[in-house]
Amino acid sequence: MNANNLNNSKAQTIRSNDDLLLCAEREKDRQAQYKQNLFVCMGTACQSCGSTEVLKALSSRIKDLGLEKDYLISPGGCQGNCSQAPLVSVHPQNVLYQNISPQNTNDIIGSLKGSPIKELSCDNQSSFFARQTRIVTEYRGLLNPERIEDYIAVGGFSSLLKVLTQMSPSQVIQEITCSGLRGRGGAGYPTGLKWSTVAKANDSQKYVICNADEGDPGAFMNRNVLEDYPYKILEGMTIAGYAVGANQGYVYVRAEYDVAVKRVENAIKNMQRLALLGNSIGNTSFNFNLEVRVGGGAFVCGEETALIASIEGGRALPSPRPPYPAESGLWGHPTLINNVETYGHIAPIIRNGSQWFANIGTQKSKGTKTFALSGCIKNTGLVEVALGTTLREMIFDIGGGVPEGRKFKAVQTGGPAGGCIPESQLDASIDYESLKSLGSFMGSGGMIVMDDSSCMVDVAKYFMQFCAAESCGKCIPCRVGTVHIYDLLNKITKGEASLEDLSQLESLCDVVQNTSLCGLGQGAPNPVLSTLHFFKDEYIAHIVDHICPAGACGPKGQDLRRPACVL
Amino acid sequence: MPSSSPINAPHSMAPPTDDPRWRLVDTTMRHYGYAPNALIETLRIVQESFGYLDAIAMKYIARSLRMPLSKVYGVVTFYGLFRLKPPGEHTCTVCLGTACYIKGAKNLLDAVKLCTGLLLGQTSADNKISLLSCRCFGACGIAPAAILDGQVIGNLNSSEMEKHIRKWTVSK
Numbered sequence: 001m002n003a004n005n006l007n008n009s010k011a012q013t014i015r016s017n018d019d020l021l022l023c024a025e026r027e028k029d030r031q032a033q034y035k036q037n038l039f040v041c042m043g044t045a046c047q048s049c050g051s052t053e054v055l056k057a058l059s060s061r062i063k064d065l066g067l068e069k070d071y072l073i074s075p076g077g078c079q080g081n082c083s084q085a086p087l088v089s090v091h092p093q094n095v096l097y098q099n100i101s102p103q104n105t106n107d108i109i110g111s112l113k114g115s116p117i118k119e120l121s122c123d124n125q126s127s128f129f130a131r132q133t134r135i136v137t138e139y140r141g142l143l144n145p146e147r148i149e150d151y152i153a154v155g156g157f158s159s160l161l162k163v164l165t166q167m168s169p170s171q172v173i174q175e176i177t178c179s180g181l182r183g184r185g186g187a188g189y190p191t192g193l194k195w196s197t198v199a200k201a202n203d204s205q206k207y208v209i210c211n212a213d214e215g216d217p218g219a220f221m222n223r224n225v226l227e228d229y230p231y232k233i234l235e236g237m238t239i240a241g242y243a244v245g246a247n248q249g250y251v252y253v254r255a256e257y258d259v260a261v262k263r264v265e266n267a268i269k270n271m272q273r274l275a276l277l278g279n280s281i282g283n284t285s286f287n288f289n290l291e292v293r294v295g296g297g298a299f300v301c302g303e304e305t306a307l308i309a310s311i312e313g314g315r316a317l318p319s320p321r322p323p324y325p326a327e328s329g330l331w332g333h334p335t336l337i338n339n340v341e342t343y344g345h346i347a348p349i350i351r352n353g354s355q356w357f358a359n360i361g362t363q364k365s366k367g368t369k370t371f372a373l374s375g376c377i378k379n380t381g382l383v384e385v386a387l388g389t390t391l392r393e394m395i396f397d398i399g400g401g402v403p404e405g406r407k408f409k410a411v412q413t414g415g416p417a418g419g420c421i422p423e424s425q426l427d428a429s430i431d432y433e434s435l436k437s438l439g440s441f442m443g444s445g446g447m448i449v450m451d452d453s454s455c456m457v458d459v460a461k462y463f464m465q466f467c468a469a470e471s472c473g474k475c476i477p478c479r480v481g482t483v484h485i486y487d488l489l490n491k492i493t494k495g496e497a498s499l500e501d502l503s504q505l506e507s508l509c510d511v512v513q514n515t516s517l518c519g520l521g522q523g524a525p526n527p528v529l530s531t532l533h534f535f536k537d538e539y540i541a542h543i544v545d546h547i548c549p550a551g552a553c554g555p556k557g558q559d560l561r562r563p564a565c566v567l
Numbered sequence: 568m569p570s571s572s573p574i575n576a577p578h579s580m581a582p583p584t585d586d587p588r589w590r591l592v593d594t595t596m597r598h599y600g601y602a603p604n605a606l607i608e609t610l611r612i613v614q615e616s617f618g619y620l621d622a623i624a625m626k627y628i629a630r631s632l633r634m635p636l637s638k639v640y641g642v643v644t645f646y647g648l649f650r651l652k653p654p655g656e657h658t659c660t661v662c663l664g665t666a667c668y669i670k671g672a673k674n675l676l677d678a679v680k681l682c683t684g685l686l687l688g689q690t691s692a693d694n695k696i697s698l699l700s701c702r703c704f705g706a707c708g709i710a711p712a713a714i715l716d717g718q719v720i721g722n723l724n725s726s727e728m729e730k731h732i733r734k735w736t737v738s739k
Binding site: 048215295454 | 602603604605606607608610611638641642645646647648649663664665666668669670701702703704705706707708709710712718719720721
């Protein structure tokens with residue numbers, strides 16, 4: 001990072017579009033000096049599989065050979081196909097190498113002048129890549145997330161300067177409204193409508209917040225997007241600040257995402273250095289500043305009023321809405337709060353126009369959405385697809401299906417407030433309405449595939465245990481209800497429940513869903529209700545036959561009530 | 568009533584010890600102007616510097632930020648990140664996110680238990696190993712995963728986990 005910053009120390013501030021174009025030209029010239037650019041993926045999966053060592057080995061080998069002027073080795077963003085980590089890409093040839101270790105260094109460098117090494121190549125024209133549509137993850141793997149110049153060279157911040165110099169705040173909101181963009185945190189509230197509510201609020205102090213408290217277990221899209229495209233998110237927030245009339249923004253990130261925290265802090269510093277944050281941005285009267293707030297590890301912080309309570313320094317307890325944060329949020333002032341990915345769509349919409357965005361997706365769900373594919377599936381990783389893609393395309397074409405010898409059983413979407421969708425429903429399209437009609441939820445975008453070794457009652461119990469532990473304790477239905485639901489599920493998995501317990505479970509779910517204060521409690525029963533709807537036979541098998549058909553709650557076919565053999 | 572006299576001014580308070588790490592804590596509180604919203608950030612800095620939060624630290628923060636100790640304790644116990652006990656020399660954090668759960672995080676916990684007898688949240692008697700869990704740290708693509716002494720390790724199975732833990736139990 002320091003080495004990169006050294007190059008930029010003489011960079012001037014960017015006050016106009018001409019400054020921006022000059023900066024972009026200079027960066028393009030710098031990159032053009034090299035014959036080839038190699039990017040080593042620095043995503044979480046690649047790093048844990050040793051990409052840091054690969055980067056070091058490649059850099060030092062190139063140095064030893066005296067080829068630093070010919071080849072540029074950079075840390076790059078996530079390529080998406082985490083199951084083939086660590087990944088190295090070579091440009092402009094557009095070759096992707098998979099499962100690379102420092103031992104492959106010489107082979108890779110040797111092949112730079114010739115043809116690519118077949119054995120190490122990953123087919124980057126396969127359906128995993130070809131079926132994706134990229135807006136938020138545009139230029140995937142090709143940007144060094146530490147350098148602001150990389151982002152500027154591909155058109156970064158042109159939307160911000162366009163907005164500041166050519167558009168009024170209401171025109172910006174109009175553009176976002178026309179695009180049909182909806183909240184990517186999961187609920188799908190129209191973004192333009194939210195912005196206009198905050199813009200209309202009459203207060204001299206307003207705030208913009210980015211919700212990066214990605215608490216859903218099994219979801220890592222926001223982590224990836226923040227780590228790889230910090231500038232895009234911050235540009236989106238700054239545009240939002242201009243549109244609603246705010247002068248201060250906060251990025252609330254989970255403490256577990258330490259790399260994301262560092263990259264966003266670095267990005268803020270770089271933006272301040274180039275005067276893209278601070279006073280009189282773009283030589284206009286617009287002032288805007290950003291700060292990072294690190295969360296303390298509480299799932300409920302994903303709820304907007306709880307997140308605000310946490311920024312204020314207290315326990316993250318949600319409060320009843322209305323008033324909505326748009327009227328009375330942080331310290332009682334009007335506050336705009338959006339998900340990471342929502343902000344990630346803003347700059348591309350301004351750059352390409354609302355009509356371009358509205359042409360992607362379905363009638364009611366426009367644009368693209370990132371998903372974290374994981375579980376029992378061949379190609380795990382991060383994908384971005386146009387809304388309206390079917391679950392089957394997602395799991396079998398992009399994800400490559402479940403590994404040989406196993407059978408697909410269900411896909412879980414929407415985290416602890418979502419549901420499990422069976423094979424019979426896989427032709428449903430991925431959009432807000434259709435997932436909701438299946439008793440699931442778009443959620444932030446986790447997609448966990450389960451095979452026939454997973455027991456659906458056990459999965460429901462897992463989520464209920466999560467919700468019971470993460471309930472903030474403020475309202476009784478959630479605090480007490482989730483524990484009772486968990487106890488009932490536990491009884492079922494032990495083969496000790498009766499059919500009366502099952503009906504009690506159903507009515508308890510109904511109470512918790514309808515009387516809880518916030519989304520955590522209201523959504524908590526969803527995994528139970530959806531598994532009860534699609535996999536009731538599994539519940540019945542546990543209760544009536546006292547067996548677990550999947551063999552997850554006890555040995556397959558064995559009576560669950562029988563004590564385990566001590567021998 | 569807050570007063571501006573130097574005696575009552577929060578920044579005049581001396582840290583509990585002359586340990587230089589308190590300077591970092593003071594800097595954090597000063598950065599926020601000793602406002603109540605400094606609390607979580609200050610607690611995080613204390614834990615990063617000292618490894619955990621003890622009564623002395625909590626009392627010091629409460630007095631510096633002019634808030635009841637009960638509020639500080641309430642916040643500390645609300646968030647999963649904060650620890651009231653010092654961690655062991657080595658820490659093993661097993662991810663219990665959905666993808667890891669589906670792929671057998673339970674077996675990893677069992678493996679640690681088998682080697683060390685530790686249950687979740689416990690630290691061994693010789694203070695060598697702490698076994699912790701995490702709700703999900705976003706390494707779902709390489710599930711099941713764990714963080715061993717700060718390093719994310721993915722695609723683990725029971726025997727690999729055992730190997731890692733055994734390295735800690737035998738080495739000095």
